Amino acid sequence: xxxxxxxxxxxxxxxxxxxxxxxxxxxxxxxxxxxxxxxxxxxxxxxxxxxxxxxxxxxxxxxxxxxxxxxxxxxxxxxxxxxxxxxxxxxxxxxxxxxxxxxxxxxxxxxxxxxxxxx
Numbered sequence: 378x379x380x381x382x383x384x385x386x387x388x389x390x391x392x393x394x395x396x397x398x399x400x401x402x403x404x405x406x407x408x409x410x411x412x413x414x415x416x417x418x419x420x421x422x423x424x425x426x427x428x429x430x431x432x433x434x435x436x437x438x439x440x441x442x443x444x445x446x447x448x449x450x451x452x453x454x455x456x457x458x459x460x461x462x463x464x465x466x467x468x469x470x471x472x473x474x475x476x477x478x479x480x481x482x483x484x485x486x487x488x489x490x491x492x493x494x495x496x
Contacts, residue, residue: 406459419449
């Protein structure tokens with residue numbers, strides 16, 4: 378576990394998520410993360426996306442929801458621990474906030490750094 382993990386300023390881990398909880402003996406850290414906690418994290422990601430990528434049609438909101446779910450799943454799968462998972466989500470959301478503040482005229486354009494050649 379990364380004992381130096383700090384939540385992004387103004388955010389706290391969702392209910393049901395204890396970044397300092399020990400990994401179950403012989404088990405994966407994912408076993409202790411409640412599905413409700415993952416849903417709350419997806420909702421936080423969605424709210425961040427909605428702030429920075431305003432949509433005016435229901436299809437746009439559905440697409441943002443799909444993006445938030447894929448984003449969370451990718452980090453959930455790649456993370457090595459619960460604190461790593463929370464750190465990666467927080468850092469990615471913080472980078473989105475920072476990018477938007479640095480380029481307010483380009484708030485609707487957030488390049489995807491995970492797939493070269495896209496974004």
